[in-house]
Amino acid sequence: MSNYTGADLLIDQLAAETAKVFFTKPGVDAAPLLAALERKLEKSENFRQVLLLNESIAILSAVGYAQASGKPGLVCLSGTTSAASGLAAMKAAMSARAPVVIMVAQKGAGSTGEFFSTPVDICQFAAPFTKWVCRPETILDLPRAMRRAFHECLTPPMGPTLVAVPSHLLQTDAAARVLMPPRLSPTGAADTTFIKRAAQILAAATNPGVLAGNEISQYHARKELVALTEVLGCAARVEANPTGLNFPSQHRLMAGVLHDGPSDGEPPFGGCDVVLAVGVQNREVLAASTVIPATAVVLQVNIDPDLAGRGLPCHFTACGDLSESMSKLRAEVQLQVDNQWVGRAKERSRKTAEQIAAARLGRKEAEAADAESTSSTVRAALRLVDELKPRKFMLVNEIGRFADAVMETVNLEHSTYLASGCDLSGYALPAALGVQVCNSSYTVISVCGDASMLQFPQTLWSASHHDLPLKAIVINNRGYSPAGTPAVNFGRGQLLTGGGMSITSPPVSFIELAGSMGVPANSASKRSEIQSGLREMLGSPGPFLLEIRI
Numbered sequence: 001m002s003n004y005t006g007a008d009l010l011i012d013q014l015a016a017e018t019a020k021v022f023f024t025k026p027g028v029d030a031a032p033l034l035a036a037l038e039r040k041l042e043k044s045e046n047f048r049q050v051l052l053l054n055e056s057i058a059i060l061s062a063v064g065y066a067q068a069s070g071k072p073g074l075v076c077l078s079g080t081t082s083a084a085s086g087l088a089a090m091k092a093a094m095s096a097r098a099p100v101v102i103m104v105a106q107k108g109a110g111s112t113g114e115f116f117s118t119p120v121d122i123c124q125f126a127a128p129f130t131k132w133v134c135r136p137e138t139i140l141d142l143p144r145a146m147r148r149a150f151h152e153c154l155t156p157p158m159g160p161t162l163v164a165v166p167s168h169l170l171q172t173d174a175a176a177r178v179l180m181p182p183r184l185s186p187t188g189a190a191d192t193t194f195i196k197r198a199a200q201i202l203a204a205a206t207n208p209g210v211l212a213g214n215e216i217s218q219y220h221a222r223k224e225l226v227a228l229t230e231v232l233g234c235a236a237r238v239e240a241n242p243t244g245l246n247f248p249s250q251h252r253l254m255a256g257v258l259h260d261g262p263s264d265g266e267p268p269f270g271g272c273d274v275v276l277a278v279g280v281q282n283r284e285v286l287a288a289s290t291v292i293p294a295t296a297v298v299l300q301v302n303i304d305p306d307l308a309g310r311g312l313p314c315h316f317t318a319c320g321d322l323s324e325s326m327s328k329l330r331a332e333v334q335l336q337v338d339n340q341w342v343g344r345a346k347e348r349s350r351k352t353a354e355q356i357a358a359a360r361l362g363r364k365e366a367e368a369a370d371a372e373s374t375s376s377t378v379r380a381a382l383r384l385v386d387e388l389k390p391r392k393f394m395l396v397n398e399i400g401r402f403a404d405a406v407m408e409t410v411n412l413e414h415s416t417y418l419a420s421g422c423d424l425s426g427y428a429l430p431a432a433l434g435v436q437v438c439n440s441s442y443t444v445i446s447v448c449g450d451a452s453m454l455q456f457p458q459t460l461w462s463a464s465h466h467d468l469p470l471k472a473i474v475i476n477n478r479g480y481s482p483a484g485t486p487a488v489n490f491g492r493g494q495l496l497t498g499g500g501m502s503i504t505s506p507p508v509s510f511i512e513l514a515g516s517m518g519v520p521a522n523s524a525s526k527r528s529e530i531q532s533g534l535r536e537m538l539g540s541p542g543p544f545l546l547e548i549r550i
Helices: 006-016 031-043 055-069 080-084 087-095 122-129 141-154 192-204 214-218 222-232 322-336 339-369 374-388 400-409 428-438 459-465 510-515 527-539
Strands: 021-024 048-051 073-078 100-106 132-134 161-166 208-212 236-238 254-257 274-278 297-302 316-319 393-398 416-418 443-449 471-476 521-524 544-549
Touching: 006 031, 006 141, 021 055, 021 428, 031 048, 031 073, 031 100, 048 428, 048 459, 055 073, 055 087, 055 100, 055 416, 055 428, 055 459, 073 080, 080 100, 080 122, 087 122, 100 122, 100 141, 122 132, 122 161, 132 141, 141 161, 192 274, 192 297, 192 316, 192 322, 208 222, 214 222, 222 322, 222 339, 254 339, 254 400, 297 322, 374 400, 374 471, 374 527, 393 400, 393 428, 416 428, 428 443, 428 459, 471 510, 471 527, 510 521, 510 544, 521 527, 527 544
Parallel strands: 021 048, 021 073, 073 100, 100 161, 132 161, 208 236, 208 274, 236 254, 274 297, 297 316, 393 416, 393 443, 443 471, 471 544, 521 544
Antiparallel strands: none
8 A cells, every 4th residue: 555545635635625624523434534634734734623522513613614714614524323413413504505515434335244234325314404415436536526525515505515435445545636626707796687677676666675685694795785775775674594794783774683483563574665685595484474565576686596586475586696786786776866866765764764773772671671581681691792892703693583682782893693594403602613713813702592502512622622712601591492482380391381391400500511621611690790701701711601591
């Protein structure tokens, strides 16, 4: 055997793809690959390996890394069983449209004997949860498969890919060459005919509205959408379960986040005669008549061709780069209107901003009047986070029903907001670790509930082991249940209605849990305690956990 094996070839291909961070759950099958990685680490400072204790943590950390950096997150797993335990995390990566490449070292048919069970191809299991899967069969296939995996994960719509590498190939002499990735041309703007027609409809609208979807933050089109919204002078709302900051959180025209459920009172776009939906991914909420009135004309733009025109009551749709499309649409609107229209738009902008400000003030007064409620306690804690946070910080959120509270309460103007966009419990802490890996100079804060924290608490070990200054806030309501469902005591278990349960018998000590993995922690419930706890957390040079009991 030569000194250059399939494992070395694979590592060199990853170097050509400019992959720098490996989120690794070690195992026997991946040992040759990890040995080759160690050899590369000794020669290059551009590579870094982050060790995780769980497969899902590795994948979710790569998701956070990809969301924060815009570059593919790279995961290395060992064995079919290992990879299968991370299927839910792969689904979360798909929901977040995160570019993640998952390598799985897997025993092949040639390496099994009578004492081994029949090998199972992880590609069969992972296909529904990933964008593309592959199992290379020869040494020549290794660089080709990895090149394709990076191409697929980065091509809109982005998503996770998986390459199942037969472990015997990793130890085989390699004569193949590394494939250099090409430079990709950017996606163009939406069709010119659509731009002109959409501009005409928006210019003629009496009460337009803007819906900012998750593709806005994923493909960096927020600045252009804000400029168009300000020209129109209308309210903007964010799609339910936002995965990023799709519209400035405290902009005067930001009317809030749609709720993933029945809408109370007036529809969010009630009274709108035209709705511009940009980069919207969540179709279920918009299908309800309580969101967009049937009389409204809906214009839709997506970068994902599979979403353009699908599942939304739209009248005109287009596919194209969102920032380019919004810039051209704004310019076309301004070309078509006169000074009288500009005056009406400014007046509409003033009235809309006043209505939004009054609604925010009303919610704040209601919060102060009912300071003991769960919602008010969470909002009060978030206000303290906003008061004490550093200028450069990143917030990873997993208190989904409080997404609107986070957006409204915390000023994210110079910061980053990330969430999963799906119902996987346990996303926030591992994703925040991945965010911290690619942004060492930023303060990264994870906010989640107690049930979420208990999914993957082993993440704290990795933060301590790698000396990452990750900050974790745990909102502890001693259980989990859908919003508004009261607890029902069924004895020792104290199950809750709506499929939830209480975590009180025995209670969980998050301070002891964090301390067992080398992470300092504190607990608070009163405002003064929360304030001092936040100061201690933000002043800590390393990882820290703050439990807020509500």
